[in-house]
Amino acid sequence: MLKIEHLSTSYKTIDGNIRVINDLNFEIYDNEIFGIAGESGCGKTTLLKALYDIVEFPLQIDSGRVILSGEKNGTPFSYESGKIRNTWWNNITYVPQAAQSVLNPIMRLKHQFLDSIPKEDRKNETEEQTLKRVARYLEELSLSPDLLEAFPFQLSGGMRQRVIIALATFMSPNVVLADEPTTALDVVVQRGILMMLMRLQSQLKNTVVLVSHDMGVHYQVTHRMGIMYSGSLVELGKTDDIFNEPLHPYTRMLINALPRVGDKSQKVGIPGRPPALTNPPPGCRFAPRCPNATETCRQAVPVFQEVRPGRFVACHKLNREVV
Amino acid sequence: MSEKLLEIKNVSKIFRIGGMLRGKKLVAVDDVSLDIDSGKPVILSIVGESGCGKSTMYKMILRLYKPDKGDITLCGKSYSDKKGYDPLRFRLDVQPIFQNPYETFSARKRVDSYLFNTALRLGIAKSRSEAERLIDETLCSVGMSLATVKGKYPAQFSGGELQRISIARALITRPKLIIADEPVAAIDASMKMNIVNLFKEIKDKYNVSFIYITHDLSTAYYVSDYIATLYRGCLIEYGPAKEIMDEPAHPYTELLMNAIPRVGDKWNKELVMPDTEEKEYAISYCKFAPRCPYATDECRQKRPEMTFLSESRKVLCFHPLIKAQALAKEGK
Numbered sequence: 272m273l274k275i276e277h278l279s280t281s282y283k284t285i286d287g288n289i290r291v292i293n294d295l296n297f298e299i300y301d302n303e304i305f306g307i308a309g310e311s312g313c314g315k316t317t318l319l320k321a322l323y324d325i326v327e328f329p330l331q332i333d334s335g336r337v338i339l340s341g342e343k344n345g346t347p348f349s350y351e352s353g354k355i356r357n358t359w360w361n362n363i364t365y366v367p368q369a370a371q372s373v374l375n376p377i378m379r380l381k382h383q384f385l386d387s388i389p390k391e392d393r394k395n396e397t398e399e400q401t402l403k404r405v406a407r408y409l410e411e412l413s414l415s416p417d418l419l420e421a422f423p424f425q426l427s428g429g430m431r432q433r434v435i436i437a438l439a440t441f442m443s444p445n446v447v448l449a450d451e452p453t454t455a456l457d458v459v460v461q462r463g464i465l466m467m468l469m470r471l472q473s474q475l476k477n478t479v480v481l482v483s484h485d486m487g488v489h490y491q492v493t494h495r496m497g498i499m500y501s502g503s504l505v506e507l508g509k510t511d512d513i514f515n516e517p518l519h520p521y522t523r524m525l526i527n528a529l530p531r532v533g534d535k536s537q538k539v540g541i542p543g544r545p546p547a548l549t550n551p552p553p554g555c556r557f558a559p560r561c562p563n564a565t566e567t568c569r570q571a572v573p574v575f576q577e578v579r580p581g582r583f584v585a586c587h588k589l590n591r592e593v594v
Numbered sequence: 595m596s597e598k599l600l601e602i603k604n605v606s607k608i609f610r611i612g613g614m615l616r617g618k619k620l621v622a623v624d625d626v627s628l629d630i631d632s633g634k635p636v637i638l639s640i641v642g643e644s645g646c647g648k649s650t651m652y653k654m655i656l657r658l659y660k661p662d663k664g665d666i667t668l669c670g671k672s673y674s675d676k677k678g679y680d681p682l683r684f685r686l687d688v689q690p691i692f693q694n695p696y697e698t699f700s701a702r703k704r705v706d707s708y709l710f711n712t713a714l715r716l717g718i719a720k721s722r723s724e725a726e727r728l729i730d731e732t733l734c735s736v737g738m739s740l741a742t743v744k745g746k747y748p749a750q751f752s753g754g755e756l757q758r759i760s761i762a763r764a765l766i767t768r769p770k771l772i773i774a775d776e777p778v779a780a781i782d783a784s785m786k787m788n789i790v791n792l793f794k795e796i797k798d799k800y801n802v803s804f805i806y807i808t809h810d811l812s813t814a815y816y817v818s819d820y821i822a823t824l825y826r827g828c829l830i831e832y833g834p835a836k837e838i839m840d841e842p843a844h845p846y847t848e849l850l851m852n853a854i855p856r857v858g859d860k861w862n863k864e865l866v867m868p869d870t871e872e873k874e875y876a877i878s879y880c881k882f883a884p885r886c887p888y889a890t891d892e893c894r895q896k897r898p899e900m901t902f903l904s905e906s907r908k909v910l911c912f913h914p915l916i917k918a919q920a921l922a923k924e925g926k
Binding site for chain 2: 462532
């Protein structure tokens with residue numbers, strides 16, 4: 272499982288450090304699909320980078336850490352920030368945004384597969400034997416083994432995305448991080464890919480962290496989810512509970528903004544825009560866009576706390592009700 | 595014949611892949627007919643997955659591609675009539691909105707220069723001050739103003755704001771038809787609805803028809819009056835948005851609808867993924883048959899003809915889903 276302990280990260284710029292993730296503190300369990308939702312610029316991708324331990328200039332961790340722990344083949348393991356990269360591919364893999372352009376266009380896919388399988392896992396196998404294993408795995412995912420001979424440019428976007436997911440899950444890692452895996456694809460292909468991810472997760476019983484700004488995708492795929500706004504989590508809980516009764520006003524607005532087939536009533540987007548991270552407002556960062564913001568909201572930062580079992584919200588209004 | 599704003603008659607576009615002699619033919623748009631009435635402004639959505647010919651249609655309507663067969667007529671003027679073609683008039687009447695707002699505007703040019711160029715070069719405004727007034731007025735109707743736009747570069751705006759400016763730019767010429775290619779695909783979920791609502795507002799305010807090209811059926815349903823579904827270059831279903839969404843007649847439309855990640859009912863069925871595009875384009879029988887759950891031998895032997903279910907609804911299928919058929923019969 273992944274444990275995020277008081278994590279804060281910032282980007283170094285000429286105008287000083289810009290805080291992008293602000294004191295995140297939560298856990299992602301084994302055997303679940305955890306969704307992270309939010310608008311662009313809210314820190315979703317930065318969080319994934321911290322989870323995957325690609326913290327490189329200008330990104331830096333100011334405080335806190337990420338702990339990746341679990342058990343593989345009966346042996347427990349635990350890695351923390353700075354060490355997680357030692358277990359890339361084995362225990363944690365990352366499907367980056369725009370994954371279609373990640374593959375080397377002039378290398379056959381079989382060579383790219385061989386490149387990414389660590390030596391320890393291949394042991395005494397010859398290349399053919401490893402490729403046979405890969406071919407069998409592709410068949411399990413209902414992809415044609417002929418793909419291994421193909422170049423990436425011969426495949427469509429959706430097909431490439433499925434190959435990337437196959438590549439990322441071949442070593443049956445404990446954690447798969449997927450950053451907007453279906454953004455550039457159309458609905459039918461999107462559904463195919465998401466169903467493939469879900470099927471894989473239920474077979475491997477591992478953790479999938481899915482980042483997406485599409486609330487519909489979260490509803491269909493994830494078990495638990497967190498909603499981020501301007502670098503902090505505003506709500507976290509079971510996906511079904513969140514959709515049944517969103518507690519934070521931002522979550523409520525996100526869900527209400529979803530168009531639905533069979534419902535032609537007027538929908539409104541969220542007014543305004545997220546605050547600039549260079550100069551965030553004091554107090555609750557959502558207050559300038561919130562319809563029921565009070566003076567307290569504009570001055571004090573709300574605490575992210577458990578309002579119901581397993582349900583965390585950062586909102587003054589709710590916190591008052593609980594206390 | 596009644597006045598049509600845009601009439602697309604049996605249009606086909608064929609691309610050659612590979613060499614001039616050995617190359618294969620790819621029919622990107624196959625005998626499509628669509629029209630938009632000129633009376634009341636409407637929003638027509640063209641939906642389909644990637645590679646269905648949406649963008650080719652878009653480019654043909656914008657006169658960027660010449661159709662290989664068939665003809666397109668705008669306000670009674672045929673595209674093939676070269677002598678009568680007035681490029682200025684055409685640009686005033688038809689305006690595009692592009693998919694990615696960050697690519698629409700050059701990063702090194704001020705955003706307002708696009709607006710002024712449109713207003714001055716197409717001869718809508720005679721002087722700079724007149725142009726300023728006109729631009730400010732148009733920007734106001736999309737919820738912005740010249741004061742907030744003037745002198746700024748694209749990087750200083752969010753995607754949603756740029757798309758609004760893009761819409762305002764198209765509106766400056768007071769067009770009769772705006773063609774939007776995936777206008778909300780690159781925009782955040784929270785901003786999407788604001789843009790889509792804008793289309794509805796503008797439609798009535800400026801009396802302009804829209805062609806909204808998208809793969810997102812949920813916004814298509816929300817915004818449009820008519821929906822045309824394309825599959826591998828063929829128009830497979832056309833009709834009023836509400837009827838199509840409530841009772842899809844073509845199995846492919848049903849499949850598209852089931853693929854929307856909607857809130858309320860969870861996915862349970864597996865679905866058949868598309869094969870390589872080239873293969874499907876080359877099929878001589880019903881192009882959807884290999885993926886169709888209801889396909890019969892008849893479907894695998896010949897191509898279906900366009901059947902009218904009602905006056906405004908047509909479908910390209912041997913066995914339109916029964917419910918819709920019953921509905922159409924009741925209507926008659």
